[in-house]
Amino acid sequence: MKNVLKVVFVIIGTLIGAGFASGQEVYLFFFSYGMKGLIGILISSIIIGVVIYSTFNILNKYKINTYKDFLNILIPKNTKLKIIANFIINIFILITFFIMIAGFGAYFEQEIGINRLVGSLILAIITFIVFMTSIKGVVKVNELIVPILIGFIFIIGIISIKNIHILNLENYVIRTNYTNFALSAVLYSSYNSILLIPVLITLNNYVKNKKQIFYISFISAIVTILLSVIIFLLLVRVDVDISKLEMPVVYVVSNMFKILRYIYGVIILGSIFTTAISLGVSFLQNTAKNKKGYTQISIIMCITSVIISKFGFSNLVSLLYPIFGYLGLIQILRLCVIKISKVTVR
Template sequence: MESNNTFKIASIYIGTVIGAGFASGQEIMQFFTRYGIHGLYGILVASLLFSLVGSFILWKVYRYQIQSYDQLIEPVLGHTVGKMIEGLLSLLLLSGYCIMLAGSGALFQQQFGLPKLSGILVMSFVTFIIFLFSIRGLAWINMVVVPILFIGIMSMGIWVIFSCGFTLSNEVGSTFNVYTGNWITSALLYVSYNSIGATVVMCSLLPLISSPNAALRGGVLGGMGLGLLAMFLLLPTLILYTDINGVEIPMMAIASKLGSSMQIGYGILLWFAMLTTAIADGFVLIQTIEKHLLGRHIWHCLFFCIAAIPLANIGFKTLVNALYPMFGYMGIGVALLFVFKR
């Protein structure tokens, strides 16, 4: 039973982080591929940090019986400031959910030739059904989807290696990011950037954490899984960097080189990655809503999913450019709160 919960926790951790930016390869390109072979070292550092952060957060959740992120914030910042931060976190969770809906719309439009609204509505409907089952739905969908993502992403990486050979593009590493400086600081920023959603979601996983060992193993397994996935995204982008540099969805561009069926298949994988992140963000926000509003769970879920649709119509790129940097700054603050709590 405990081993099953460990896998559930790790799957939710991975599913929360591996959203559109991760699975598309864009985040890997920005944070690691640009450093060439040194990007491999960056992935190893990030994997270790993900394991440490995940284990530490989950252990804290079990140790102090934390059931929601407000129980983390208010004891440290006080009631007034804590409520302000909770409000901002709720806004960011709503934004994250809307970004995944918008991403689904963009994917349906660009890759499958369907109306953008159809992609938004499909994502909204599927998440609504899963939200009805609360944490059981969150755990089940991640246990099903995360292994599929592993198989798909690793298969793509292996296919590229065998098709193109393990020869890195001579352009890799020629352009360095002046904001991140080097692969070490880039790895640190990457983990911080992704810590906000993971931290907030893991604050809601107490029912799944049966012991301190389950917490530690779940964090380590999740961190190692993220590192392995990142490695199999990094290798194809290193090999084909010259061809995909500047492309909005690098992994989709790589898939198109391997045939139309592979492109469609990876489009489906990318949609699943968006789904896991959308569910994680929405699940926590619905829990927050239910603490303040009376009513049946089904109506809260329905209201939330319908209210998010107009916001998702703003557009994927617009939402990402405007809101993703905020997640990075908030991630640092929330991580520090966990370090200094009690």
């Protein structure tokens, strides 16, 4: 059970990054659809659970330890397509790492008044230090930080929704997006799958059997549902145009709970940190050919992330995440139709 929790913490640490904890993702993919957004949360969380279960089953069956071998399962014959897919996935992971660094800087600017480049530089330095410890360091950091983050989110959520009449929730939630809410839910889970699967591959040595796979998938899905609903309910209390806020949940907590403002700030920063290191190590293990290359790429990646952060956090989220979703959908569909018994690793 210890390994199960270790893996779950890394998974949740990957999912609850800057976009999630700040409220940007939940607003974009769920809250803007009104009450139907809650159904969307359920749909997307179930899909994420299925993706985790399917991926670990494939990894265990074929003893896969690299994303390249995983692509040999998804795309067994087309070599050119595998090269393109591997390139695209790595670019997505790298861009999302940049978004986490930008989110860290955005918090510093919105809440403390410090230039966002300073905050981004701080996280870039910390992540570089963790990268030098590889996956073991990532697991240890998530094992320590994620349970605390989950606990804080639950506590703040309970405090914030105590005055909301749940049975009359539709009176609080105004729909601003009239496109297909179910498609939005699928896109949310599919873009997360792009980022999550490479992380799952790095964790495969911690998973030994199907029983563990089931528990990991089930617990991850349940925690995702609960945390998403809490963020959804927190957004109910936003009394200005959410689309103009970099971090809407921080706005709510700051205005309603002065004492908790800095506590939630720690949650935001911790969430960004856990996602950044998980994605960063996945990218490095996918691209670096040796220890020297690993270090060199780490340095370049961290320096570039600070430069990219000047483009703004919410702009990056709203522009890139839906695109990730459409491309991740292809990967999910492939997982669903794959006939494992008829495929061999090449």
